[in-house]
Amino acid sequence: MSRINIVGWQILLSLGFLAVSYYLVFVLWYPSPLDKLAGVLRVYLIFVAAIFILGPFLVFVVFKKNRVIPWVDIFVVASLQVTSFFYGMFVIYQGRPVWLVFVVDDFELVRSVDIYRTETDVLYEERFWQRPRFVAAVYSSDGNVRSIQQQEEIFEGVSLARRPETFVALEGRAAEVLKKSRSFDDLFLVNDPGSIERVLKKYPLSCGWLPLKGVDVDMIVLVDKRGDVLGVEELKPW
Template sequence: MKNRFTAFLAHLALSGLVAALAIYIVFFVWYPAPLHTAVGVTQIFLMLLAIDITIGPVITLIIYKPNKPSLKFDLTVIALLQLTALCYGMNTVFEGRPAFVVFNVDRFDVSRAHEIDPASAAKAEKNDNEPGKISWLQPKWVAAVGSKDPKRRQEILFSSVVGGADWPQLPELFVPLADIKKQMLERAKSLAELRKLHRKDPDILEELATWKDNEVKWLPLHAPAKDGVVLVDAHSATVIQSLDIKPWP
């Protein structure tokens, strides 16, 4: 029984190390805060991870016998099944990661990897449009501008009307945020307005007290699970930080 419990602890410790690496990749690379909350991946991913890292060691605890002839084979099968389940979960999370945070007219929109229009992504690659190239790592902060081609503008309009791809899902339209600095600053709102919106929440007011009104403005962040705000420099329009604060009344 002692050997069985030792094997269980060893398997659990190894699974924990793998889980720690997975957590780092998901929450610090693919879904940097607060995007994991905005997209709604936190609970689902942690639940899948908890199941995956515990079920393998538990099976090891049940089947482990030091002198069992097929022990190595059994442990190998368990490890492979556990790794396969982890890879499947990680791939699902990877496909749903925020590929871009796109400034769109008067707000930022989170665009997940599986929402990006493949044809538009291919066009961005072909035209060597760096802002429109999907990264395997952290999401890119970009802006979307209208197409210069009237026919293409009309196609995009019709697509958006019927629920198809719109500006935030079309990498061919992406440009660096610096290119639309003036528009961003015109659309950005004062911190005083955000404080007024949350005047009954002392925690949010304390968080916002870090920044000065004449130095920072904000824009709404629209996301699938939970909206937030993006703080930008009041003079350069450089993105400072995104916050898990409701931008709407």
């Protein structure tokens, strides 16, 4: 088996890894435009470079022409590549946006790594195959618990958005969402008018918007007259 054949098979293996990772990252965990909101692109490009360059390059370097089938070389390189793949996917998985949480008057993007771990309702547990979901967060009706939540928010920076035990269905907060929604006139102060018009044509039922706080950038969430979420768009809220 020639060096070119070995490298060719290694490239095919790398392409397989990339196809799986692309689906998981950009279709399941970070659907557009949340990939930009969470800032995953830089990490993914490093991941791609490690997977696509590491395997073929190492095979090309360590391949010994005098051996008919260099199984040891192939096994070592493949093991490194598989390990890199799973480690990279684990890092990306930990940073994925799990919740888009309505708190008071805006939405916050909450990544898996941001979540404050406590006992959680089964409805709001994280799942591997789960796409980002919209929810609302409210203070506990128990006075003592509410006091603890407020103190931890002030002194430890643990916001309600990071506490799944405070989550409730967003549908039940639709009236509050609608009440806090803002006029599109505000968007024209910080965005290109053409971009706003395209968004309004895309969502003809929209009647307002709320800010969505992200990691790298902030965007907006569009809502209709019932307070239901229509979608996320790449417009600056401020």
